[in-house]
Amino acid sequence: MNDAPNFLEVEQLTVARGGVPVIDIPRLSLAEGEVLSLIGPNGSGKSTLMLTLATLLPPTGGRIRCRGEAIDSDRARFAYRRRLAMVFQEPLLFDTTVFENVAAGLKIRRMTRGEIRSRVMETLELFSMAGFAERSASKLSGGESQRTSLARAFAIRPEMILLDEPFAALDAPTRLALTTDLERILTETGTAAIVATHDQLEALRLSTRMAVINRGAIVQGGTPAEVMNRPANEFVASFVGMENVLTGTVLACSQSVATVSLGGHAIELVGQAEPGESVIFCLRPENIAISTTDPAGVTSARNVIRAVVRKVIPMGIYNKIEIDCGFPLVAYLTSQSIDHLHLDPGKTVYASFKATAVHLLRRD
Ligand SMILES: Nc1ncnc2c1ncn2[C@@H]1O[C@H](COP(=O)(O)OP(=O)(O)OP(=O)(O)O)[C@@H](O)[C@H]1O
Incomplete structure (x- = not known):
């Protein structure tokens, strides 16, 4: 039996926004290298949970543990944040070149210029963006911007990546191409990930486990086949088509x-x-x-x-x-x-x- 702790554990997590309770999750875990999709309708709490897991929003109660260690002090939070990267629906790029955007997270990691150059180019290559290195990020298409944003996140070689509706703003063909690339890169790099999406097909492609969220609660967890074919209740049944x-x-x-x-x-x-x-x-x-x-x-x-x-x-x-x-x-x-x-x-x-x-x- 493997007694190693999960990469991430959430216990009795509650989060409020504007004073209103919006998340109540007794338990949620993410194993090392696992890809979990978080699916749910608009307003169900996906973004709130992702921001909380990224320690960008404070919980009102409960604990988040990374490899068994509670993230409850500035020191633990700092160490944890260095292990993760987050990608949002909007790419949020700096108004500089693609290269500089991807290099941003590396510069604060005290890498040499040579190391940064080779890491950036290698990561841009993964996302088919090597030819765009010197292009201005403000002149990219939606798909190219999101590729740059993903490359920036992966460049730091995170142990976990949080992706919040990463492709929701893209057209169908661009979305499909990016989903295919992301699936390959997550597998190749063995990075643990949580992908919040309202698109079940995206969830099916990317993840080995799904958690369905409704009104701030996880209403079902399981493999994609279990959730799709054996929904726990009428809400999940309708939501998974x-x-x-x-x-x-x-x-x-x-x-x-x-x-x-x-x-x-x-x-x-x-x-x-x-x-x-x-x-x-x-x-x-x-x-x-x-x-x-x-x-x-x-x-x-x-x-x-x-x-x-x-x-x-x-x-x-x-x-x-x-x-x-x-x-x-x-x-x-x-x-x-x-x-x-x-x-x-x-x-x-x-x-x-x-x-x-x-x-x-x-x-x-
Ligand atoms: N900044 C905020 N202040 C107050 N309430 C908020 C804030 N942001 C979100 N909420 C509320 O929290 C609840 C969860 O919203 P959240 O954005 O986390 O859901 P979501 O599943 O990500 O939805 P969407 O897919 O539409 O982004 C909703 O009831 C929403 O109205």
Whole structure:
């Protein structure tokens, strides 16, 4: 067993802003080299928590420990701050060259000019910015500015990096390119990181563990697969794009397979509940197969439901299709499938999904 303390530990942390309590987190940890994403809607407390972890905002209660040592004195705070870097949504660059911006954190670390030059160029190279070293930071595009800001943060070789919505202000292609580079650099350097984002795809790409924050509390923690497929409550389910969150009544339950009545259908799902109990079940749209002929006997899915197409909504690379099964259901399909199956409103279709694809939530 590894008894080494986590890089970061938070205990009973409370933070207020303008006198109003906005964070209440009994426990949160970050292992050495781990990448944790902090996801939550606007105003949920992501920035407040990040600023507190960076010791830029004082907590009203609780403790932050780094490798077991409480950050509760000026000396501990100073040592801790030297180990971390922070990147914000706005790059906040100095009005000088890209080189000087990236060198800023190194100059206060008493490195020689030669060491600074080679560290800056090496880090700019990592972020594909070496050709911009002598450019004025004020003349960079949004993506180049954020690359410079990331290079400045990584140049000091932090042991932990706090990234607060780092790509939220960028367009989709720039964001994707930067996410890809950041993922690679975090892996290569083994830097521990917390990435606050409201974009689940960004979180999925970057992190091995997710924490979902709502109203200042961590409402679920786990691997991205656990959070996405097994949300702890209705809030998390909706936030991670479950789309199908429905309420039904349990008819029977045997050997961890529950039969739930919904819209005149008996839906089978893996889970434990009492007959007569009202339950919520969640089904991701991508886990529903749509066909125009009855797949019973062909599919291994336990649930096959006849339905009528209500609406097809183009969403870019996929289409959202709303169907009426006696209860509403949303599925995702490619444009090619929509054309191939002639899925116009009013068309009869069959929706099939596995019992294991349905996640059951019991009411408290
Ligand atoms: N400077 C401040 N003074 C008073 N209240 C604040 C201040 N900044 C944030 N708050 C409040 O604290 C709560 C958490 O806000 P915070 O900015 O941490 O959330 P967030 O999840 O980062 O949101 P967003 O994604 O919109 O930035 C909100 O209720 C917000 O109104």
